[in-house]
Amino acid sequence: MRGSLLAGLLVLPMLVHGQAMSARDALRYRTETDPHAFITDLRRQLDQHAASLSEPVVRERLWLMGTAAVNVNDEAALTEATVRLDDLARENSDPAAAADAGFLRSRQMIASGEGDGVSEELQAVARVQGTTDPVMLGRMRYTLCDAYAMSEELNKAVPLCRRSIDTYRSQHDLWGEGNAENDLGIVYTNLGRFDDAIKVYLSARRHFAEIGAQEMVVLVGDNLSQAYRQTGRVREALPLSQASLKQEMKAGRLSDAFGSRMDIALDYQAMGRRRHALDLMNGIIRDARVAHIHGLLPDLLRQRSDLEAKMGKLRQALDDMREVASDLDVRNAAVLRSDEAALEARYATREKELQILSLKRENQLKDLQLQAARAEAARRDETRRREALGSRLIKIVAAGGALVALLLFLLLRAQRRYAIELRAQVQRDPLTGIENRRAFQQRAEALLAMPAPPALQAHVLLVIDVDHFKQVNDLGGHPQGDLVLTIVTGCLCRVTGETGHVARIGGEEFVVLCPRLGAEAGMRLAETLRAEMAELPLPAEAKVPRITISVGVAVFDGRRCHDLVSWMRAADQALYEAKAHGRNRVVASALVS
Numbered sequence: 001m002r003g004s005l006l007a008g009l010l011v012l013p014m015l016v017h018g019q020a021m022s023a024r025d026a027l028r029y030r031t032e033t034d035p036h037a038f039i040t041d042l043r044r045q046l047d048q049h050a051a052s053l054s055e056p057v058v059r060e061r062l063w064l065m066g067t068a069a070v071n072v073n074d075e076a077a078l079t080e081a082t083v084r085l086d087d088l089a090r091e092n093s094d095p096a097a098a099a100d101a102g103f104l105r106s107r108q109m110i111a112s113g114e115g116d117g118v119s120e121e122l123q124a125v126a127r128v129q130g131t132t133d134p135v136m137l138g139r140m141r142y143t144l145c146d147a148y149a150m151s152e153e154l155n156k157a158v159p160l161c162r163r164s165i166d167t168y169r170s171q172h173d174l175w176g177e178g179n180a181e182n183d184l185g186i187v188y189t190n191l192g193r194f195d196d197a198i199k200v201y202l203s204a205r206r207h208f209a210e211i212g213a214q215e216m217v218v219l220v221g222d223n224l225s226q227a228y229r230q231t232g233r234v235r236e237a238l239p240l241s242q243a244s245l246k247q248e249m250k251a252g253r254l255s256d257a258f259g260s261r262m263d264i265a266l267d268y269q270a271m272g273r274r275r276h277a278l279d280l281m282n283g284i285i286r287d288a289r290v291a292h293i294h295g296l297l298p299d300l301l302r303q304r305s306d307l308e309a310k311m312g313k314l315r316q317a318l319d320d321m322r323e324v325a326s327d328l329d330v331r332n333a334a335v336l337r338s339d340e341a342a343l344e345a346r347y348a349t350r351e352k353e354l355q356i357l358s359l360k361r362e363n364q365l366k367d368l369q370l371q372a373a374r375a376e377a378a379r380r381d382e383t384r385r386r387e388a389l390g391s392r393l394i395k396i397v398a399a400g401g402a403l404v405a406l407l408l409f410l411l412l413r414a415q416r417r418y419a420i421e422l423r424a425q426v427q428r429d430p431l432t433g434i435e436n437r438r439a440f441q442q443r444a445e446a447l448l449a450m451p452a453p454p455a456l457q458a459h460v461l462l463v464i465d466v467d468h469f470k471q472v473n474d475l476g477g478h479p480q481g482d483l484v485l486t487i488v489t490g491c492l493c494r495v496t497g498e499t500g501h502v503a504r505i506g507g508e509e510f511v512v513l514c515p516r517l518g519a520e521a522g523m524r525l526a527e528t529l530r531a532e533m534a535e536l537p538l539p540a541e542a543k544v545p546r547i548t549i550s551v552g553v554a555v556f557d558g559r560r561c562h563d564l565v566s567w568m569r570a571a572d573q574a575l576y577e578a579k580a581h582g583r584n585r586v587v588a589s590a591l592v593s
Contacts, residue, residue: 021212025175027064033215035068036252039077042068059088059097060135066104070111072252073293078108095127096136102127103143110150111255113295121147138167138176142183149183150295157187178207182220189226197227218247222260229263229270238267258288258296262303274311281307298324356426363415370408377401429504431482432489440503444513444564452558453516459556460522462500463571464492464529466508467548467583476543484542488533488549495532499525511571519555519588526551526586534584548584550575555589 021029030038042065050058066081068074082101089098102124109117125144128136141164148157161184168176181204188197201224208216222244225237245260265280281304288296305320380401427439435443447459466488473481485508492502492510499521500514512529514522533549552575554567561567570589578587 025211025213028067028175029213029216031064031068031071032219032253033247033251035072036074038068039065039072039074043077043080055088055092055094055097059085059094059100062088062097063100063104063139066100070104070107071256073111073254073291075108078104096131096133099124099127099136099140103139106143106147107150110147111295112293113297118147118151118153134171138164138171138173141167142176142180145180145183149187152190154187154191158184158191161187174207174211175213178204178213178216178220181207182223185220185223185227189223189230192230194227194230198224198231201227215247215251218243219256222256222263225263225267229267234267234270237270238264241267254291255293255296258284258293258300262300265307266303269307274307278304278307278311359415363412366408366412366415370405370412373401373405373408377405432486432504434489434493435501435503437503437505440501440505440511440513441564443501443503444567447513447515448556448564448567452556455557456518457516458518460500460514460517460519460525461554461556461567461571462512462514462522462526462529463552463554463568463575464510464512464549465575465579467550467579469508472542472544472547476541480542484538484544484547487536487538487542488547491533491536492529495529496525522553522555523586523588526553530584530586550578550583551586552576552578553586553588561589 042061046053046058046061046065053061062081062085066078066085069077069081082104085097085101085104088094089096089101102120106117106121106124109115109120121144125140128140131137131140141160145157145161145164148154148160161180164180165177165184168174168180181200185197185201185204188194188200201220204220205217205224208214208220218240221240225240225244228234228237228240241260241263245257245264248254248257248260261280261284265277265284268274268280269277281300285297285300285304288294288300301320301324305317305324308314308317308320427435427442429436444461453459466484469481469484472484485504488508489502489504489510492512496502496512499517500512503511503513505511512525514525517525530549530551533547536547538544538546552571552573554561554571554574556567561570574587574589578585581587
């Protein structure tokens, strides 16, 4: 009863325009139209009633608080929502709460231009990939579409946005469908597909109008104005942008208001009032800097540079484009892109795992069909023998049943082989053929689940990084880099032998898991690996005279290193110290030394 009271208190102001908006839509509507007051209401109600609410209800309220905080750039409220979601995830072992926190951090990173928001989004998606909960399924697909759209990775965004629309449509969720259509319209606009953008924007406005969300109709109208402007319908575009700006300023949605102000400036530019447009752009950029909304600056500076060039202010135009280039260089640093690629690979791997599960279910079904076919063949054979019908007819029908059974058996065997091949792909590194990060984690967790050995026979973990590997790629290209990685893998496997298990966990980083080896033997093995690698002959096409490695060593002691995460952290810290002190050396964690 108290949970129902909380929902009523939050929703009551949102029964607007004479239409009975659903409770869920009303809450989502307030994140857009009344975010500041909504955050205050949610904080107060959660503080007073959280103990009486179920965990899913608390998680949903925190998601709404974070969404409203992102809309108005309220860092304090956003931090509170994400911290409380992380606590909820730990206390209840709830991956959905952890995913919601990641989705919110991703949106804020992308909006502010700080950090790699797409990588954060992919990590959050990985936590709930394969979920059957309709709310989480829709949210996961929409936020993934939104992240790529906001990051201007447009070709990746299009299929994700379409899938999000289909998901919400299947759930009869008009709000979600309108939101996803709005995102797809933004992507189409940025791709120059303005007629397609107009269609989905109009569809989004219809869906929001159906549920009485008139202010969302206005919000989408601002995006529609951009497509109208690009197709020469400027007189229709300007009032849409002005209406949206008025609404956004009233709601305190600062980031959205900057977008509407830029649209108005562009409308005036299209009307030939360039000086007025430039004055507006100068004010927008100044206010964005003051508000620290750096994620919008590249687009704002590009638009101002284009306007300055058309007005003959070439020096100012060049300065703006140089600032854009500098900002994008920082945001697209190589290390962030490599992290994102690794996460995308993990996302694809999880999709393959789900495919394996689907194949297993199909195999079970075909197994049952095979058993039914065999039983039916036996029953028919017995019936025909009892009735003593024509032997020729009996043979033909029996042969047909046997043929069907044989075909089903062959199909089942082929699918089982395919499933085995897919499983091997998930567990093996495609370049070197050794175990990958996933296989290593499974092997290590299985080892740690066993009774702990005596201290002298403790498990040892070696984390290895190839020194200055970037030079190999720079000098010889990626084919030569791949060649060197296979040579390094061969050396590690040869020297390690039966002592441990070698795995490649990413890029030029390897691990060696040594069960019951003991600290002293582990250090000897690490030093042997380092020395062998330094003397390893390399072919001329590698373009480098030799390869060295840095090694971090950690012993699983059950105290400081009490699980796989803490064990890996200790080994990584030792590896960091080895690289910080000149590379080509072995450093043990404090537990070993």
